[in-house]
Amino acid sequence: MTKLLLFFGNYKKFPAHDVRKFGFIISFAVLTTFSAIAQQIEIKGRILDENSKTSIIGATIKLKGQKGATVTDANGNFKLNVKNIPLTLIVSSTGYKNQEIDVYENEPTTIYLLEDINLLNSVVVTGYVQTKKNAKSSSITEIKSDQLKSIAGASFSEQLQGQAPGLLVSNNSGTPGSSVFVRLRGTTSINAGNDPLYVVDGVPINGKTLQTISIGGQTTSPISDINPADIESVEVLKDANATAVYGARGANGVILITTKRGVNNSKTKVSLDAQYGFAKAAKLWDLASGPEHAQILNEAWINDGKPASTRPYRPVSEGGLGNPEDQQTYDRQSLIFRTAATQTYNLSVNGGDAKTSFYIGGGYTSQEAIVKTQDFKRYNFRFNLDHKINKQFSVGTSNSVGYSIRSLSRTANSPKGILQASVHNTTLQPIYNTDGSYARYGIFDNVDALIANNNHHAYGLRSINNLYGKLNILENLSFKSSISTDLNNYHEKRYFNSQLSDGQPSGVATDATSIDQSWTAEQLLNYFTTINDKHFLSVFLGNTVQKRNYQQQTINGSSFPSDQFQTISSAAITSATTSASSSGLLSYFGGTNYSFDNKYSVDANVRADASSRFGKANQWAYFPSVGAAWRIGEEKFIKKNAKFINELKLKGSIGWTGNQDIDDFASLGLWNGGANYVDAAGISNSQLSNPDLKWETTRQWNIGLEASLLKDRLSFEVNYYNKYTTDLLLNVPIAGKTGFSSTIQNIGEMSNKGFEFVITSKNIKTKDFEWGTSFQISQNKNLVEKLPISFSQYSRDWVRLQEGSPMYSFWLYKQLSVDPQTGNAVYEDVTKDGKITTDDRQIVGNAWPTFTGGLTNTARYKGFDLSALIYFSVGNKVFNMNRFFQEHGGVRGTNWGLLASQMRRWQKPGDITDIPRASTVQNPDGSYNNDYQSSRFLEDGSFLRLRNVSLGYSIPKALISKLGLNKLRFYANGTNLLTLTKYSGADPEGNTAADQTNGTVQGLDFAIPPQPRQIIFGVNVTF
């Protein structure tokens, strides 16, 4: 009947004669063929999610008390034939509350279902651990993708700066895709790794660079292989109770990255984000002009006691190079720096029905560095899928493939590199010879030659994959098994052609390939239960097997037929090196968490790890932790007397974690091939064995207080921690007669103590206007507690490791003043012997900040949104090596340029300044005025940086819905817009020795491109 009515309802749309004819036929057919159901009523409708208003696919609609059911289609629509109304429908779908609907009229209807908030929602999972919400005793900071997305950067690790207390993030350079210095609650090791463990969707990934060709101390970052746009959230696990379950790799903290996934029963959503912007150096170096340089050289000549008549810059008529004022200034700095373009495009599709959810993401980013010859491109693809086979069994996968292309050139400590050729080269001498050829001075190559002939590229192909199956044995008992891979290939190619110093006489090429592969298999049994609504208990047990293979090969070639033949097979002279190693880690772990009455909770975890890297006697190690939390705010006396308190929790934990981040086979005696004698193959002993080599162990305790007040308008958390590391893995120098220079041993102890404080406020929250503020500050005090020997890191003994001082300490001659009468530097005579010798060097300061922190403000007014992040670092010292080399006072002659600050030098008796007179000779006390490890180059590197400002406008939904869009947002992001600092260099952040193994050097600034000021415009469309 209904069908007939429907048909006749459309009657007028058809030509009258056709309708009459076909209407009769169809009416007859319907009446005869479907006579059995002619009395049925067809109920139509659509099932939507109450919150998202999106279709629910696969929802079941049953008739209550009658036979008959149907399911919704891909658009959430259903049809159901019934005999009569009124009737009751029961609508159900996985993850939603069942809904009974009384139907009294037959008209198209829309039914909304509400998500089911059951016990699962009050249980939170962090890594392996399940706890009752709010009952966590660990110190964990969660960062949502919204907090990161507006900060420019190729890698998410640099976006973490200022986001989590206790997490020190310092950019090693302004080059996109370069490494970032990351330390979580200090540094626990000297020769073992100090980077936190990164875990992406349950896959522990390699965070160390695979770069093998030196680019002057800078390194590329493997973390930048991950597209930040795919990240949903980041959890920073800091205390031992959170990290002990990662055992052997937990000592430096753990950073859990969760990528975006589809949501069950959600409409397919397509999101496109496009950005285009520009970057430019905010500050460069202020260099002395050619005449100034000449003037200093003349002064040094005279101050050194040489006759003024023979000073180098005297009139040409007198046989000189011309007076200082006659000299030209040749600017090389502006040649290499540019306004760099940056563009990023991300497209993602996600959605899901009742059983399957998916996320597909693709991205492309292209970032030019502000230094010509450097750029970074990355192509990314991600596919995440989860599928429920039935109520018990589900499977899923997370996959990412990233391909990065870098154009590289040497900066930092590389005289043949582009930055030194530009900034350190003299302004006094021309760039081209009179015949038009490239002019080269001293150790520097020609800057224009380096720009025109750079040919150094790196190609990274990385795939991170995870496949899991999960069996829900009982309601709250599950078993999950997964297999993961992290496959990373890094291919570097460099060709110095014959136009470059390093390409003389006829081309030099290097081709290097590094392959790093990790496989992880993991089993995890998880159970939780509640008893009488008072007791909550969770237990987990797990096992992990990991295997890592690493191989590296480098081919070198020189003497090419011409610069047109650049493949190494064309070279007349070739050589190759290869190496390979592997390691394994077998782990068993488990833990339990119990909470009573939502007030008191205790937990305990333990992990047993066996690593192939240690001696047979010490391969196994055990890492336990315990923690407790007391929710004081739930006590009656608080609830009754202090109603403004919504949450008040005291928590504490203690635990032990390990560090096994040393070379593979570190405990074994090793022999190397390749020690050939003429044409006869030979081997040589390359490493002494140490069968007693064992784990570096860090004990950490943490006590913290969390509070939330005034209906959660104001919340804060404060933590104090104390870490103590024993059995430091250290390369200890040994007697030369052994044939070896050092051997790795367990020697030394180190401590890190500090506090963290974060306060968050929802200042204003109305329908149209919201404003929130978050402030965080943290301090870490690092100390080398025990070290039998003192030794230096990096060249010139600037950075010293010694007992009683922190890591990254600077070992220098402490300059007290400049004698106003003589103009000589006055250094502290520690030994009081009247002479300045090496014994007078002392620890003057260190690169650790006293405090770091961030202030974030976010505001929204109707469709406008605004956010700003200020990051600050206070008390960190920076050794300004640019000044060391470029306030040389004449020592480095004509070829090394001078900074303009050199002009503040002492000139005549009575001058008060910190820069001694220009001279190259020894002072009477044995010291030197210039080219000396003086503390005058050690500067306060404190800074406050407007790290990010983001302004966006979302077009009202009412307008864009007509275009079928869900969201249309235009935005502008500014990064590093303002930096306040007393530091005289281009950038107080940065580290010239980023390639130093395990980052044992910090705070050396030498020819590093500064972080650029960046403005990006973008649009985000979702439909």
Added chain:
Amino acid sequence: MKTNYFYQVLFSLFITSSVFSAENNSAKEPVVISGTKFTYPLVEQWIAEYQKVNPNANIKLATKANAGEKSDLSIIAHLPSQSELQPKQEIIYAGRYALLPVTNNNNPLLVAVAKKGLNKKELDKLFFEVVDYDSDEPIQKSKFRANIYSRDNQACASTALAGHYGHQTSEIRGKKVLGDDIYLLSAIKKDTIGLTYNNLGYLYDINTRILKQGIALLPIDLKKEAKTISTGNLDDVLNVLEATKVETIPVEKIGFIYSDQNTRKEVSEFLKWVLSDGQKYNHAKGFLNLDKQSLAEQQNRLSDRFLSLK
């Protein structure tokens, strides 16, 4: 080229004639009103009375048969959110309605709470279930056994009810009833522990002015001046609710959503009549009048809006 000009002229003529023809048609087209069904009895009365004094007026209510037609006026009976109104849409309010808690007249609860009546907190617990994602507190449940019936979450009455108690419509417990608020009464008549809310026009027989059979008002804790609500007839209840604010009884406005652009004169004339002569039919159909100040405001707004049409 000439051919192109010819086609352009032809096309212009076609467009012009279409526009004129559309304008002519619009003059003859009826004013269509759609929206919240429980207001239909009152709106029907307004239309009938308006057409008596304006015999040429062509106004009709949207029904299933003409469901596809575009309406000129849309009736709304809850406070709309910003996203519910299209750009350039406005609301003119023309009356109010009250929602009273009601149950099956055999519900044992009637005896249990007869003496004191339920207060707002108890009614809140009965009708709403709040799940706080961030709280470990157990969900608060009412001590009374009841099956709650409500309209779907998008319906005006549900929105008004939830809004009055400071909740989301999704937090209303129980079963949903589709179609019209009148069916809520059908549902509780079949269920002795069934509870619902409904408007006075449906609760009372508008002819006899007494409560319909098979149902009983849920005893609520009322102040002295409002006691009449539980015992009086429809007019008594209307008078009390117009004079007093009762915290357990949601009172919400009803209004017409219209487009502020190109509003037809027939529409503005009808609205002006509703706000003047039409007001006397509100009580008859179980609806409250706007208070005097609000009514004057609405009349002024209407005059301002349609000054150009005068």
